[in-house]
Amino acid sequence: MASLASTGPAVRVLDCGDSAVRVVVDAPDSDAAWRTAHALAALLRQDAPDGLLGALPTYDSLLVEFDCVRTDHAGIRGRIAALVDRVDGVPLRVPRTFRVPVAYGGFHGPDLDAVAAMLDLSAAEVIARHTAEPLLIRCFGSPAGAPMMDGPAFGAPIPRLASPRPHVPAGAVAVAGRQAVVSACPAPGGWQILGTTPLRLVDPSHEPLSAYLPGDSLHFYPIPESEFEAHRGALS
């Protein structure tokens, strides 16, 4: 549990069963913690010790999975301690911004009016705020690697639905709390759906499965419902 003594960022390595550890970054602000978690994951993948299965960073932490027959906690902890000093030197990938068409409201966005009422805004004002700036992708989320984004500047957190929908289609553009997401596959969901994009974000017939990575951004823009079919395709 003790912080690793080093000049690099402070991280805590917590045992997570016989085949994983959780690395938690203690940083003065959440943005620095996020950058460190993702840089450390990248370093682990580049310089993978034998038996490493994967490194999955989210916000202020990463899960490191390994085969405990081929390595062990001490070996993985040692590698993390050695790499954490180098995270500041990780070259930043040039982030991409993807333009994402969205049919807002009505059939495609059943919660747009409710969200507008919560925020004491018009539906048009909600759309304007949701499309004003590109939204930063923090991590891959569940299910199926959906892009988990910082939410738009609504000024207040958005409550989840009192009762989740059993079926939310792929492409649903939704918000909850201070976060935003686009559904990658059909699944149950409790987030408020503002609209739907005709673009396919995750495609199992194609590698890589998704064009985006954490650090990229999605910049939404409104399209009329009549143009929905014309915009079908893969995010690129």
Add this chain to the structure above:
Amino acid sequence: MTGRVRVTTAGISSVTDLGRSAGGAVGQMTGGALDQYSARAANALVAAPPQAPLIEIVAADFAATTSANLLVALTGAPADVAVNGVPMRQWEPFWWPAGTELSVRSIRLGMRVYLAVHGTLDVPKLLGSCAPDSVLGFSGPLHRDDTIGVEPGPLRIFHSHLGIPVVRGAVQPPRFTDHWRIPVTDGPDRDEFGASAHRLHAGRFVIGNHSNHIGLRLTPVGGARLPVREHHGEVLSRGVPIGAVEVPAGDELLILHRGRGVTAGYPVLAVVTATGLSRLGQARPGQSVEFVRVGLGEAVAAARAEQAAIDRLTRRLARLMSAHDHRGSTASIPDSRPVPSEFEQLSTSS
């Protein structure tokens, strides 16, 4: 591919492997055989690589025909395995001759049987794995009349008097039971459950019907009680390990298995060990589970002991194959023999 396996009774079956470990980094489930031990053993018994595709047969009867002579091995839960009605033994290889039907019926005590082939099953892969992903919609269950291309491996001889003694008893089936004792280590968030964390180890929990490859749902029985979360802070989404024991809604335990979503925001009370996850991959709804608290060292040692037996078998078979290469013998199909009862006795003795 020189051969084809045609499914004649699909039941609930699919072609899978040890899972998509590269999926987690891009938010995809790991998936793969839920009983990793039995799957690894099946491939080792036919001298196939650990990650080779194999067929996972879940609970219901399965049958298939082959157009090529195949050396196969079936592991996992006890079942009635036969070739054209002649009973065959599990946990050792046998020949499945071209033109015959292999059947797997009456799977009992456990849930999953694995069918491995000496050779290569030709199936699509995603990120290095053929494991179906039910969420992403990659691959999926086998259906009646589906065919799978198969390239038989180099081993054309596996003499009943030469080959079978080398592998007989080399890997043991796990103990099958209606009352599973599953080892768990403390999770990183155990403190959030305060003193109630001990309840996990103080009674029995029964496996609910809504359990699958994503996770098992269990409720306490016979006076057992659920641990209760004492801290209710907002938790940022983070990666959760396979085997995570959570109490998400407060009314049941959730144990995440290989099909889990890779991120969640619930505290991880405990984590089922690697060997325990293989056992849970066999546990059926209605069976009960006790969670035995073990240390990390004990958990790792158990995983290594299971793998060591498989590795010994792999080395023995490699030597046999190398000797066979030097002799250049002709194909030999051993006599079909009735099934002796040791496996049944072994399986039900726990």
